[in-house]
Amino acid sequence: MLRALEIHDMLIIDRLELAFQPGLNVLTGETGAGKSILLDSLGFVLGWRGRAELVRAGAAQGEVTAVFDLPEDHAAHAVLAEAGLPGGDELILRRVNTADGRKTGWINDRRASGEVLRQLSATLIELHGQHDDRGLLDPKGHRAILDEYGALQGKIETVRSAWKTRNAAAKALEKAQADLDAVRAEEDFLRHSVAELRKLGPEPGEEADLDTRRRMMQAAEKIRDDIGQASNALGYDGAEGAMASALRWLEGAAERAEGRLDAPIAALTRAMAELDEASRGVADCLDALEFNPSELEDTEERLFALRALARKHEVLPDDLATLAETLSARLNALDAGEAAIEDLKHELKSAEAAYDSAALALTEARGKAAARLDKAVSGELAPLKMDRAVFTTRIEEAPAGPDGRDTVQFTVATNPGAPSGPLNKIASGGELSRFLLALKVCLTEERDAGVTMIFDEIDRGVGGATADAVGRRLKALADSGQVLVVTHSPQVAALGGHHWRVQKHVKSDMTTSEVVPLTAAERESEIARMLSGDTVTDEARAAARALLAG
Numbered sequence: 204m205l206r207a208l209e210i211h212d213m214l215i216i217d218r219l220e221l222a223f224q225p226g227l228n229v230l231t232g233e234t235g236a237g238k239s240i241l242l243d244s245l246g247f248v249l250g251w252r253g254r255a256e257l258v259r260a261g262a263a264q265g266e267v268t269a270v271f272d273l274p275e276d277h278a279a280h281a282v283l284a285e286a287g288l289p290g291g292d293e294l295i296l297r298r299v300n301t302a303d304g305r306k307t308g309w310i311n312d313r314r315a316s317g318e319v320l321r322q323l324s325a326t327l328i329e330l331h332g333q334h335d336d337r338g339l340l341d342p343k344g345h346r347a348i349l350d351e352y353g354a355l356q357g358k359i360e361t362v363r364s365a366w367k368t369r370n371a372a373a374k375a376l377e378k379a380q381a382d383l384d385a386v387r388a389e390e391d392f393l394r395h396s397v398a399e400l401r402k403l404g405p406e407p408g409e410e411a412d413l414d415t416r417r418r419m420m421q422a423a424e425k426i427r428d429d430i431g432q433a434s435n436a437l438g439y440d441g442a443e444g445a446m447a448s449a450l451r452w453l454e455g456a457a458e459r460a461e462g463r464l465d466a467p468i469a470a471l472t473r474a475m476a477e478l479d480e481a482s483r484g485v486a487d488c489l490d491a492l493e494f495n496p497s498e499l500e501d502t503e504e505r506l507f508a509l510r511a512l513a514r515k516h517e518v519l520p521d522d523l524a525t526l527a528e529t530l531s532a533r534l535n536a537l538d539a540g541e542a543a544i545e546d547l548k549h550e551l552k553s554a555e556a557a558y559d560s561a562a563l564a565l566t567e568a569r570g571k572a573a574a575r576l577d578k579a580v581s582g583e584l585a586p587l588k589m590d591r592a593v594f595t596t597r598i599e600e601a602p603a604g605p606d607g608r609d610t611v612q613f614t615v616a617t618n619p620g621a622p623s624g625p626l627n628k629i630a631s632g633g634e635l636s637r638f639l640l641a642l643k644v645c646l647t648e649e650r651d652a653g654v655t656m657i658f659d660e661i662d663r664g665v666g667g668a669t670a671d672a673v674g675r676r677l678k679a680l681a682d683s684g685q686v687l688v689v690t691h692s693p694q695v696a697a698l699g700g701h702h703w704r705v706q707k708h709v710k711s712d713m714t715t716s717e718v719v720p721l722t723a724a725e726r727e728s729e730i731a732r733m734l735s736g737d738t739v740t741d742e743a744r745a746a747a748r749a750l751l752a753g
Contacts, residue, residue: 204223204685205223205270206270208220208268208269209267210267211266212258212266213240213244213259215714216716221241225700226685227681227701228685228701228702228703229696229699229703230687230689230705230718231690231703231729232707237707237716244257245328249269249321250318250323250324263301268295271294272292273293273294279294283310286310288310291311294310295312308320327654331656339626339639340626345596345611345613346569348611349569349596349611350569352646353573361561361565362562366558366603369554371554372555373554376547379543379547386537405509405520405523405524408521409521413506414506419492434485437481443482446474509523569598569609569611577595580594581593583641583644587637587672589617589641591619592618592634592638593616593619594613594638595614595623596611596614597612597623612626617634637669637673640661641676656680656686658677658687658688660689660690661677662690662692663691670693673695674692674696674698678699693746693750696729696733697747697753703719703720703721705718723751728744731744
């Protein structure tokens with residue numbers, strides 16, 4: 204509920220403080236007195252896009268503050284939590300507009316963007332009027348209005364879930380098909396490459412081993428001769444034989460040398476052991492250098508084959524084994540691709556069937572809700588002197604989407620046999636006002652409380668008993684909440700629980716507007732003025748008293 208509205212230096216308002224009440228609040232005044240400025244100012248603090256120039260002439264800045272009472276279950280709490288803003292049972296919105304056009308907003312004393320203000324406004328205020336393209340006159344919102352009226356959120360969530368599953372299945376199939384097509388485009392290459400790699404059978408580290416072996420074999424002939432000469436020099440016909448002979452001679456003479464040969468004999472023994480180890484190492488090297496002459500040719504052939512295949516595939520020789528696994532996997536995917544595609548097609552078909560079923564159920568539910576709404580609106584039109592008019596919620600097929608396959612539009616025919624058409628194009632000004640009011644009365648019965656409804660001259664173009672019926676419908680709306688009505692109708696004004704008059708003053712060539720709450724006597728005078736014009740007659744006062752008496 205809107206509890207208070209403070210306006211400073213906005214257009215022709217110098218300073219204004221209003222305390223609104225629950226129930227039906229009416230604002231009246233002569234044309235041009237500034238009633239629309241109140242709505243402009245309220246729209247400004249709620250972040251609505253409106254007039255560019257709002258600051259009062261000569262002022263540095265204009266400011267609007269709106270205070271709302273929030274029940275515990277009010278939808279505004281979710282918006283505040285999402286934006287990380289403080290909540291509570293009171294919501295204070297404040298917005299400043301400087302003379303150079305800069306706008307700054309606060310929510311409960313925390314800086315906030317215009318977007319957050321607009322999100323909050325959707326939970327706080329509903330504005331209805333003949334030129335309100337944000338509300339009931341906007342066909343883009345009719346489906347959502349019907350869904351809310353029919354309490355169809357559960358079915359909508361089912362459709363959205365089915366749509367999401369369907370899209371995921373379609374994307375999976377599309378990707379798998381694209382992958383398969385890409386593999387098919389290189390099928391010949393894959394099969395040839397995999398066969399070539401399998402035939403060669405490369406192993407990690409093999410290239411380095413082959414290169415080492417090849418270099419050893421290339422040098423083997425030369426070093427083998429040198430090593431063979433060394434082996435002969437170390438053998439029995441060489442150093443080994445000479446040392447063995449020397450050792451025998453020394454050992455034969457040792458007994459007569461009185462110990463002087465013990466050390467030389469020991470050293471020579473050790474030397475022969477070292478010589479034996481050297482001889483074995485040289486012999487092992489000679490054995491390793493033994494190879495079949497064709498082995499060098501085979502080694503070079505495989506080494507060159509590995510390097511050539513690596514160059515062909517632009518990888519390192521050691522990566523050929525990994526490449527073989529990768530290409531084999533892609534080839535296996537090609538071979539298994541058709542079966543996978545068929546599985547994915549089946550999944551998509553099942554997802555589409557689930558979506559079709561959910562969308563059909565939603566369409567049927569919308570049809571039933573539309574029938575109830577049409578009947579309810581027709582029941583409201585009779586008291587508004589439009590019992591011959593026809594209101595129809597038209598549901599037509601639309602492309603599939605997350606909210607089903609339906610477009611919804613509210614249409615009217617003002618006379619029997621006349622063609623029906625969009626609400627905002629067929630009805631005249633007065634008829635449109637009554638259609639909107641009837642529709643709003645029906646919708647409000649199905650909607651959550653806590654939203655302040657504002658009707659901007661919705662009673663324009665009607666009078667007499669029809670205006671009285673309009674007022675009584677507005678009062679019925681206000682009985683369970685808060686309604687603000689800007690009106691020129693005395694019948695509507697007389698039914699208000701709280702009455703303000705908007706009036707304009709000119710002082711020192713400066714025009715200002717003010718809003719004053721009216722006492723019972725002042726209400727009688729104001730309604731009499733609305734009945735008779737500038738000259739208030741006794742008959743007008745009597746008529747005003749009769750209206751106020753109900």
